[in-house]
Amino acid sequence: MLNLQQTNIRCTTExxxxxxxxxxxxxKLEEENVGTTNELYELQVEIDMLKIKIQHLENLVIGDNK
Incomplete structure (x- = not known):
């Protein structure tokens, strides 16, 4: 007879x-973690680029023209 514990199968009545x-x-969890880490890195790069653009616009507004 098949031993369900050895085959990693759970039985329910249904x-x-x-x-x-x-x-x-x-x-699978490690792969998902790597994917999430990569996404967070990409978001941080985009945030840093936006900070630079904001600084540039602030300089234009105050007349620094850098």
Missing amino acids: TMIYKPPIEARVL
């Missing part, structure tokens, strides 16, 4: 649900 091994779940 359906059978596949539960990936912990290593696969950890790998």
Whole structure:
């Protein structure tokens, strides 16, 4: 007979649900973390560029013309 604990499958009365091994779940979370970190870096670069543009516009408004 099939041992459900060995196959990483949980049974409910309605359906059978596949539960990936912990290593696969950890790998997926690590990949998502890298993606999130990259997105945050890109946003920081955009913020820095906007700060420079704002500073330039402020200089134009006060007549510094830099």
